[in-house]
Amino acid sequence: MADALVLPAPPAAPASASPVSxxxxxxxxxxxxxxxxxxxxxxxxxxxxxxxxLREGWRAAAATLASPDAVSAIRLTLITAAIAVPLNAVFGIASAWAIAKFDFRGKAFLITLIDLPFSVSPVVAGLCFVLLFGSQGLVGSWLIAHGVSIVFAMPGIILATMFVTFPFVARELVPVMIEQGRAEEEAALTLGASGWRIFRTVTLPNIRWALLYGVLLCNARAMGEFGAVAVVSGKIRGETTTMPLMIEMLYNEYLTVAAFTMAALLAALGLVTLTLKSFMEWRYADLLAASHRR
Amino acid sequence: MTPRLAFREPSPLPGFGLSFGVMMTMLSIVVIIPIGALLLRGVEIGTTEVWRTLNNERVWHALELSFTTALWAALFNLVFGLALAWVLARYRFPGRKIVDAVVDLPFALPTAVAGIALTTIYAPNGAFGQLLAPLGIQVAYTRLGIWVALVFVGLPFVVRTVQPVIEEIEHEVEEVSATLGAYRGRTFRRVILPMLTPALLTGFALALARSVGEYGSVIFIAGNLPNMTEIAPLLIVIRLEEYNHDGAVAIAIAMLAISFAMLLAINLIQVWSRRRFGHA
Missing domain, CATH: 1.20.5 (Single alpha-helices involved in coiled-coils or other helix-helix interfaces)
Incomplete structure (x- = not known):
């Protein structure tokens, strides 16, 4: 607001004397x-x-990564992430739709339950799956009798990874969808759109960056998870050894350079994640969760 | 109007059944049933037996080590995280954006990678270990090393919860405080800090919860000597490798119980501070 009264400009004070800094x-x-x-x-x-x-040069590093055990570890890590992350994305979308678009009893409790994996040690998570699906487990003994093994096999690794990364996508989507409300979806409904059409053409465009952001964080943790996977994998070399577990094995065998080569590959993936994440925060800050607003 | 006892408020939007069903099914398979299996096993074993398993020096020591170092690491992250959030939110300096991005490194870097990297740096012949050794400070394979790993793991939590709150503080509030004669330090203590308290506590709780259960980055730097540098999650793994499931379950339940007691306490402090300072 411009006042009619023109005040003389205050003397320029040095920045350091500012009372609010x-x-x-x-x-x-x-x-x-x-x-x-x-x-x-x-x-x-x-x-x-x-x-x-890189202490022994690029050639040694490349040789480490080309060994059959390393290739199998990289493959297992990628497959695990490729299954666990989309499943968690489906969970995130479903829970955000139910929580943000509807009011029902026990919602606050449900949100606490979804966040639970953050306050449970990954090792304890692994232990839970061993108790459930191990050979003496509640479900495990029956499953193993029918030729299905979950613990010390890939399904266990995927389940453990899912547990640890479970809240990531939901936590990003819920605040965004609550903030957006349901007016746009209701408008689409009155125009005669079906449920799927509303989701695809109204909701998804609104949440796609937050979804991608959540998936990114989920993926970073999924590929790097160590504790939970270590407990359920059985660490069978070439079969149930993921990249982080392989790092531990190599390190404990004093194959330091090989261990760090594997670690560098994971770190490089982590840096890519970080770059994408920062880029999204700068570019789409207003479309990400309220807590990421700058 | 619908009766108040209805499970959900009516809404014209479709898809509640499907989304709620998918959510509850996946939540049950991945979280509720596995945690339930752990608690059920605990009940089967019985309280006295759980207590007997816990009541030995090695277990006590591991629990004490896990929770004490996690607490110290979270406290350090509280102070350092506040300083970092303040610097990032308020000051402009070259490289600020890079620093802002790097803060999230612990989220992106797998814990095993961080573990072997920190061990290499802080080992007696490592880059930092060499400098500290003449001063008589050994980091790797001691409690201090565990603390370093936990600081690394918990670093982003306080920064990321407090930073947006600092950015939302309106300058007018500080100006009013200054015109009323408060010095900068006093303004910070009496005006700004109370506004940040809920966010600080949330970040502290997240960092603490993460540090208590941390396994991957700690086991490399800890040295893992029983009664010395053996953390509780490692003891669970050891019990499992001995096929002593009951022992593992007892420690896991103790960890869950202590964690929840601590988080509950933090929550109560948060409620108290909100009531006292009246911030949402």
Whole structure:
């Protein structure tokens, strides 16, 4: 609002004297401390992974990754993620639709239940599946008698991975869909659109970036999960060994360079995830969950 | 009007049955039934037997180690996370966007990768270990090493919950405080910090929950000596490898119980702070 009264311009005060900011020396110290901590805790390990991996040169690294055990580990990790992540995306979409578009009793409790995997140790999650599907397990003894093994096989690895990454997509979608409300879907309904058509043409375009974001986070964790998978896999070399488990095996056999080569591959995937994630945050901030708003 | 006891409010939108059904089926298979199986096994074993299994030095030590180091790591992340969130939200400096992106590294980097990398750096002959060894500080294979790994794992939680709240604080509030004669430090303590408390507690709780259960990054740097540097999740794995399922179940239930007690306490503090400072 422009007032009729024109005040003389206040004398330009030095930025450091601003009453709503910290003095310059303090800002500089804070930035320096924070950067130093980040270098110690985050940058250093990242650099270490790549320098250790390449200590014996590219050729050795490539040879490690081409070994049959490594190829099988990479394949298992990719297959696991390829099954667990889409299933969790389906769960995320279904739960976000039910929670955001409808009001029902016990909703808050349900949301707590969906978040539960975040406060359960991955090892405990693995233990749960061993108890359920192991040879002495509640369901396992029956399944094994019928020739189906879940623990120490791929289904167990997939289930354990799903448990650990279960809340990721739902947590991204629920706030976005609650914020968007149901007016647009109701408008589509009055225009005669079917349920699937409403979802495909109205809801999905509204949530696609949040969905992609959730899938990205889910995938990063799914490919890197260690604790839960370690418990259920049985670590059969070449069969139920994922990339993170292979890193542990190689490391414990003092094959340090090989372990770090495998680690560097996973770290590179992690960096790709990070780049995509940051790009999405800058580009589509307004379409992602409210908590990511900048 | 529908009676108040109806399970759901009527809505013209379709798909409740399908989406609710898919959600409940998957939630049951992946989360509810497995956790139920654990608790059921605990009931079968019986309280006295669970207690007898827990009541030995090695188990006590592992639980104490897991929860104490996780608490210290989460506390460090609380302070450092607040500073980092403040710097990222308020200050402009070259490379800010890169720093902002790198904060999420622990989410993207698999824990086993972080584990072997931290161990290599902090081992007595590693890049940082070499510098610290003459000072008599050993990080890898000690409690300090476990703490370092847990700080790494929990780092993004506080930053990511607090940062958006700092960005939403309106400058007017601080200006009013300043015109009323409060120095910057006082404004921060009396005006800004209360506004951030709920978010700080949420981030703290998330970091703590994650650190308590962390396995992948810790087992490499810990050294894993019984009664010294053996964390509770590792002891569960060891019991399982001994085919001692009852022992594993007892420790798992103890961990769940302590975690939930801590999260409940944090929740209560949060409710108290909201009531005291009146922020949503």
């Amino acid at each position: 910290e003095p310059a020396w303090m800002r500089c110290t804070l930035i320096a401390v924070v950067l130093a901590m980040l270098v110690i805790f985050l940058f250093a390990p990242l650099v270490a992974v790549f320098t250790e991996a």
